[in-house]
Amino acid sequence: MKKLILILISALFLSASPAGKERSIYRTILNAIFPDKAVIHVWLDNPKKRAIFEKIRRVKVVKDHKRADILILYNSFDVPADNKIIFADGYLVFEHFKNRLVGGFYWQKGRPNLVFIKKNLKDHNISLPPTLKEYIEDDM
Amino acid sequence: MKSISRIYFFLIASIVASVIYLYYGVTTTNVKLIKNLEEIFVVQAGNFAENIEEELKKHAAPDKRLYDVLKENAAVRNELEHTLSALVTPSFKYVYVLYRDDKGKYRYLLDGSKEDKGSFDQKLDVDKQKWNRCYETKRDQVLMQNNLEGLWITYLKPVVRNNSVEGVIAIDFSTRLPSTIAQATRPLENIFIYIFAAIGILLLILLYQTVLSIKTKKESIIDPLTSTYNRNFLRSFLKSINPARYQIMMLDIDHFKKINDNFGHKAGDLVLREVATAIKNELREKDRIIRFGGEEFLIFLYKQKKECLAAQKISKRLKESIEKRIFMYENTPIHITVSIGITSNPEHFKSVPDAIKRADEMLYIAKREGRNKIIFDNPNQEAPVSEKKTISEVKEAIEEDRVICHYQPIVDLKTEQVVKYEALVRMIDKDRKTLLPYLFLESIAYTNIYTDLTKRILTIVFNQIKLHRLPISINLNISDILDNKIFTIIVDEIEDNIQLAKWLVIELLENEHISNIENMRERLLKLKSYGVKIAIDDFGSGFSNFSIFQDLPIDILKIDGSLIKDLDSSKIAYSITESITHFAKKLEIESVAEFIHSEEILRIVKDIGIEEGQGFYLGKPSDSIKSEKRSLKQASEISA
Structure with missing residues (x-):
């Protein structure tokens, strides 16, 4: 079963359009981080990505980051010092915030890449399902 | 006319076939071109990968793992990455070296790419199943990247040291070249698409014109009132008919003039339509009904065998069904009957029109004998038509006192x-055989010979x-x-x-x-x-x-x-x-x-x-x- 789900996730990474792939990946990520939340409030710094998130079930995109459950950063290098869950949407932001964010998703060499940071997940008491375990990095 | 249609059809089919063949040729050439290009690039990439492997081996001591060498020596890394970057072109988009860690993840050893550059030990999510084949087979792999944006092919070469794979050299080809080729040949493909569209439109126009022509032809051979065939159809039908396969029936509505006179022409039209429908209901698929005159219908009854009772059965059924039927016109019932004359063996006549004429004569007899009757030209098959005497034979017999x-x-x-x-009239034929009246009276009915015969008697x-x-x-x-x-x-x-x-x-x-x-x-x-x-x-x-x-x-x-x-x-x-x-x-x-x-x-x-x-x-x-x-x-x- 685990293998099958892994194949399915791999298939998600490899098939469909980039936007479609991103939506599927973010759906998997958000459902994994917030398995029990009825509505996941997401704050984005990239308005172009709004359409991707608005089509994900249970997700509500908010304008005020204080109301957000998770901040998804693409080009912000300065964020409030509160304890919000941060997720990177690009490699540069990922590199910049890798001590604080729970993970990142970015495209490299035409391939979608997903990384979760073990320590930061633990800080936010986030336990990922087994299917995403292989994307967890111990030490960055 | 048929041969011209065949020539047209052959010409159109040839044009369509030629265009399809040319289109197939162009697309096949396109595919072959890309395939050849792919081979050239793969060979070239293989050569590059070999050179890279040599460079790597030169910089790494044989007793140390490649990973350890590169981790410990950033200067070597930089030098090697600089070498790799020299190979990067718009076609060879990414040139890099990955290794597989203990958890099976692929990570960078070196990256000579000018964009999307990965750093040492950074993870890169790749198609592990395919990449693992390098480790398993220790052989070069060529991966077609159908699902990766902007990538065409990835060439993989395992770096084998001490009989173990320590890394994989990867060269990603961009889709720039195949898309350039596709763009170059697209106008040619577009020409074919336009040709196909033009042929399609032409065929649609032809189809429309054919349908129109069939419709017009059909209208010209169909009587608009009764929806039966008309004399135009009869003319062409007579050219193709085999008289031995049919019996001919001539049907006339009795006292039709009275219906027109008493109830008006609309009632007459209604009766004609209804009678035509009644006839059609009794006929079979191969039978043909033609409106021959005002209230006269000519019916060709198809017969399977030479001797056939179809005319007997159908005419009886038809006569009875029309007789029983009540035609309602503006709540007024109209009863009608029909008279029918039948030629049983049209093949015995010189021509089909002669056989039709005989059916018409039988119809006149049916009318003369009181209407609502069916008259066969050879009742009970007692005498073949060939034995019946012609007008000239009867005339000759009168002149020679053989009546x-x-x-x-x-x-x-x-x-x-x-x-x-x-006194009962008889005719002696030239063989001195005595003939009964039915063999010679029918042919002279309504002629001057009949008058002469009466005088003679x-x-x-x-x-x-x-x-x-x-x-x-x-x-x-x-x-x-x-x-x-x-x-x-x-x-x-x-x-x-x-x-x-x-x-x-x-x-x-x-x-x-x-x-x-x-x-x-x-x-x-x-x-x-x-x-x-x-x-x-x-x-x-x-x-x-x-x-x-x-x-x-x-x-x-x-x-x-x-x-x-x-x-x-x-x-x-x-x-x-x-x-x-x-x-x-x-x-x-x-x-x-x-x-x-x-x-x-x-x-x-x-x-x-x-x-x-x-x-x-x-x-x-x-x-x-x-x-x-x-x-x-x-x-x-x-x-x-």
């Missing part, structure tokens, strides 16, 4: 003496009367009396033999409706003024109508043979005959029983009180008359 009379005795049933004779009969001084009857149709020309000849002949006229009996065939009763009466009275006696023949069948005795001066009533022959077996026949006899007695009209064929019938006829009789039992027709009066016994002996 004669046979005489059947009529016996006084009380005295049992022969008191009269009935009257001459023969008057000669016999002159010789034997006995009453002799001749048969005439009611229409003969009403026909001015024939009536004049009859009168002329009588006047030429005025002294003998009292022995002439004219038997009128009681088989048709009298259209002009007043004229008929006048003419019969004129004949009677010469002493001629008038008999009504075949009374009791067909159009038998007792009122005829009120309108016409009838002296003798001849009871139809169909009643007499069944007297011993049918109570109805007996009662009708008894009634007719009683009626005749009341009017003081002589009664004659026809068709007495047995002693038993003779006995019954006598019991009923019929005065005179004739039939094979009393005497068969013979070619001469004995002058002395003969007894019943003598007559039958002579006949035998």
Whole structure:
């Protein structure tokens, strides 16, 4: 079963359009981080990505980051010092915030890449399902 | 015309096939071009990868793992990455080296890429299954990247040291070249798409025109009122028809003019439509119905075998169904009947139009005999059409005195003496064979030859009367009396033999409706003024109508043979005959029983009180008359 789900996730990474792939990946990520939340409030710094998130079930995109459950950063290098869950949407932001964010998703060499940071997940008491375990990095 | 259509079809098919072949050629060339390019790039990438591998091996001591060497020495890393970056071109988009860690993840050792550059030990999510093959086989791999944006092919070369894979050199080709090729050939493909579209439109126009042409052709051969075929169709149908496969039926609606006159043309149109529908319902798929004239339909009945009863069955069914049907026009019921003439074997005629003409003649006979009848050209198949005589043959026979009379005795049933004779016309053919009337009368109906024949018969009969001084009857149709020309000849002949006229009996065939009763009466009275006696023949069948005795001066009533022959077996026949006899007695009209064929019938006829009789039992027709009066016994002996 685990293998099958892994194949399915791999298939998600490899098939469909980039936007479609991103939506599927973010759906998997958000459902994994917030398995029990009825509505996941997401704050984005990239308005172009709004359409991707608005089509994900249970997700509500908010304008005020204080109301957000998770901040998804693409080009912000300065964020409030509160304890919000941060997720990177690009490699540069990922590199910049890798001590604080729970993970990142970015495209490299035409391939979608997903990384979760073990320590930061633990800080936010986030336990990922087994299917995403292989994307967890111990030490960055 | 058909061959031109075939040439057009062949030309269009050739053009379409050529264009498809060219299109196939272009697309195949395109694919081959990309394939060749792919091979060139793969070979080139393989060479580059080999050089990279050599460079890596040069910089790494054989006793140390490649990972350890590169981790410990950033300067070596930079130098090698600089070397790799020299290979990066717009076509070779990414050149990098990954290794597989203990957890099976792939991470960077080196990255010579100018964009999307990964750092040492950074993870890169790749298609592990395919990349693992490098580790398993230690051989180069070529991966087609159908699902990765902007990538075409990835060339992988394992870095093998000490018989173990320490990394994988990867070169990603961009889609720039294949898309450039595709772009280059696209105008050519577009040309073909336009050609296909043009051919498609052309075919659609052709299809539309064909449909239009079929529709127009169909409209030109279909009668708009009845939706049956018209004469245009008949013309082309006659060209292709095999007459042996059909029987021809000519159908006419009886008294159609009266429907138009009484109810209007709309009612007439309704009846025509309904009758056409009724006919179509009775026909089979291979039968053809044509509106031949105003209320006349020509029907070709397909026959499977040479001898076929289709016409008999279908015509009977058709006649009965139309007769039973009530045509409603503005809540007024209209009853109609039809008359049908049939040519059973059209292949016996010189041409199909001749066979149609014969069916038309049969239709006229059906009409003349009272309508609502079916008349076959060869009833009971008793004589093939080929045996029937043509007009010229009958004309020749009259001229050569080969038209004669046979005489059947009529016996006084009380005295049992022969008191009269009935003259029956016969024709002797060139082989001296005696022919019955149905073999030569039909062909001369409504012609001058028929008039000549009537004159000839009257001459023969008057000669016999002159010789034997006995009453002799001749048969005439009611229409003969009403026909001015024939009536004049009859009168002329009588006047030429005025002294003998009292022995002439004219038997009128009681088989048709009298259209002009007043004229008929006048003419019969004129004949009677010469002493001629008038008999009504075949009374009791067909159009038998007792009122005829009120309108016409009838002296003798001849009871139809169909009643007499069944007297011993049918109570109805007996009662009708008894009634007719009683009626005749009341009017003081002589009664004659026809068709007495047995002693038993003779006995019954006598019991009923019929005065005179004739039939094979009393005497068969013979070619001469004995002058002395003969007894019943003598007559039958002579006949035998």
